[in-house]
Amino acid sequence: xxxxxxxxxxxxxxxxxxxxxxxxxxxxxxxxxxxxxxxxxxxxxxxxxxxxxxxxxxxxxxxxxxxxxxxxxxxxxxxxxxxxxxxxxxxxxxxxxxxxxxxxxxxxxxxxxxxxxxxxxxxxxxxxxxxxxxxxxxxxxxxxxxxxxxxxxxxxxxxxxxxxxxxxxxxxxxxxxxxxxxxxxxxxxxxxxxxxxxxxxxxxxxxxxxxxxxxxxxxxxxxxxxxxxxxxxxxxxxxxxxxxxxxxxxxxxxxxxxxxxxxxxxxxxxxxxxxxxxxx
Ligand code: AMP
Numbered sequence: 001x002x003x004x005x006x007x008x009x010x011x012x013x014x015x016x017x018x019x020x021x022x023x024x025x026x027x028x029x030x031x032x033x034x035x036x037x038x039x040x041x042x043x044x045x046x047x048x049x050x051x052x053x054x055x056x057x058x059x060x061x062x063x064x065x066x067x068x069x070x071x072x073x074x075x076x077x078x079x080x081x082x083x084x085x086x087x088x089x090x091x092x093x094x095x096x097x098x099x100x101x102x103x104x105x106x107x108x109x110x111x112x113x114x115x116x117x118x119x120x121x122x123x124x125x126x127x128x129x130x131x132x133x134x135x136x137x138x139x140x141x142x143x144x145x146x147x148x149x150x151x152x153x154x155x156x157x158x159x160x161x162x163x164x165x166x167x168x169x170x171x172x173x174x175x176x177x178x179x180x181x182x183x184x185x186x187x188x189x190x191x192x193x194x195x196x197x198x199x200x201x202x203x204x205x206x207x208x209x210x211x212x213x214x215x216x217x218x219x220x221x222x223x224x225x226x227x228x229x230x231x232x233x234x235x236x237x238x239x240x241x242x243x244x245x246x247x248x249x250x251x252x253x254x255x256x257x258x259x260x261x262x263x264x265x266x267x268x269x270x271x272x273x274x275x276x277x278x279x280x
Contacts (some may be wrong), residue, residue, distance in 0.1 A: 001079065005094075010049075010088045010135050019046025019064055019083070025129060028052040029069040029183035030078050032171040037142040038082045040170055048133045050079055051088040057096065058124030069186050071196065080154030088136065096130060096171045104130045106153045106160070112247045114149050114271065117237050117262060126157050133158075138165050146172040146180050148258055148273045149247065172272075180272045185211050187268040195233045196265050199272040202227050206241070210276045217241035217250045219258065228263060237262035237269070246276060 004010035022041030026034050034050075040046045052075055059065035072089070079087055104126040109115075115122050133141065136251070141158075143151045150170045158167050173181050178200030179193075188196055202224040209220055221239050228234050242249050243257045253276070260273035 001076070003076070003084060004088045005090070006206065007090060007135055010086070010090070013086045014049075014135075014137055017049075020139035021045055021047045021049060021137065023083045023136045023141045023200065024048070024050045025053055025132050025143075026050060027054045027068065027073050027183065027275065029071055029186070030075045031173075031183065031185075033144055033146060033181040035078060035082055035211045036173050037170055038079065038084060040168070041140070041142050044168075045140060047140065048082045048083070049086045049088060050084050051090075051132055051136070051171060053088075053090055053092075053095065053128070053132075055095075055124060055128040056092050058121050063118070064184075069183050073195055076190075088132075096126070097260045103127050104157060104161075106157050107148070109152050109156055109247055112149075112242070112249075112262060113238060113240055114262065117151070120151070121151050126153060129154055130157065130161070130163075133163055133165060137190070140166045140168050142168045143144055144172060145169055146182070147271070147274075149258060152245070152247065160170055172274075177267060178204070180270075182269055182270065184270065188265060194231055194255060195231050196268075198228050198231050198234055198265075198268060199261060199263055199270055202239070202261065202274060203274045206261055207274060207276055210253065210278075216251050217257070220253075224259075224261070230263075233265055235264040241276075251279040261264065 002013050004013050020047030024037045033056050054068050056065055083226055103123055105123050106126050110122040155167045177197045179196050207252050208218045218239050225241050228236055239261045242258050257276050259276050262271045
């Protein structure tokens with residue numbers, strides 16, 4: 001496994017990589033969700049590149065950039081076990097030199113949900129991912145459904161800017177009790193960890209109501225809100241039943257829709273989602 005710590009090293013490694021290249025961008029502190037993407041990339045490509053970069057430009061001033069969990073040694077051991085070929089770990093100084101002034105802004109789909117709660121977040125995400133794509137030049141890039149809006153934003157960016165790669169979105173990996181795996185779960189104390197299962201419970205409730213034939217999106221939102229509101233440690237930021245492509249809030253459900261939410265459990269902000277199918 002090669003470790004590229006500069007852009008030049010990554011580009012050199014890329015030019016020595018024949019065949020298809022599968023790329024998994026991450027912020028590190030890896031868990032089974034990340035590793036499932038690496039595994040899929042391994043199956044589908046000749047060369048697998050994983051990046052570890054905690055991207056400062058996607059964090060708001062009051063967010064957790066400084067305290068975001070990091071453990072490079074453990075990450076590298078996990079990636080080695082998954083037969084990763086190249087790990088790209090650039091520095092923030094090299095990614096964003098002093099006179100950096102070019103940004104990628106994806107409009108509309110970023111106005112809602114995470115975009116409205118975290119102003120500037122997707123500008124940082126789209127910019128860093130565009131830079132990583134230019135440096136790594138992947139054949140395929142792998143993203144998790146866990147961050148559904150992010151996956152949509154990247155797909156839109158790649159299509160609008162004619163990027164020469166395929167964006168692959170893979171299912172959310174969950175703990176046994178349903179909690180979506182996330183590097184931020186480490187912030188939860190034992191009591192909060194128990195409470196955190198409420199996100200998946202609310203999504204499961206929406207799925208159950210939909211299965212029974214409920215097509216009023218507001219009833220789904222209300223029932224999910226009522227369930228989560230019973231938990232004193234949980235504070236809802238948004239509960240959404242939206243179109244899977246535009247993320248516009250729906251009043252009536254027809255076909256597939258995205259049920260998604262952001263909930264604070266104590267100080268920790270968690271997001272989760274599922275696609276509600278008509279005949280699940
Ligand atoms: P992050 O390190 O949080 O930026 O995540 C890197 C990639 O892993 C993103 O494409 C995420 O959507 C994906 N990811 C994070 N958690 C999960 C999960 N529980 N299941 C599947 N993919 C995930």
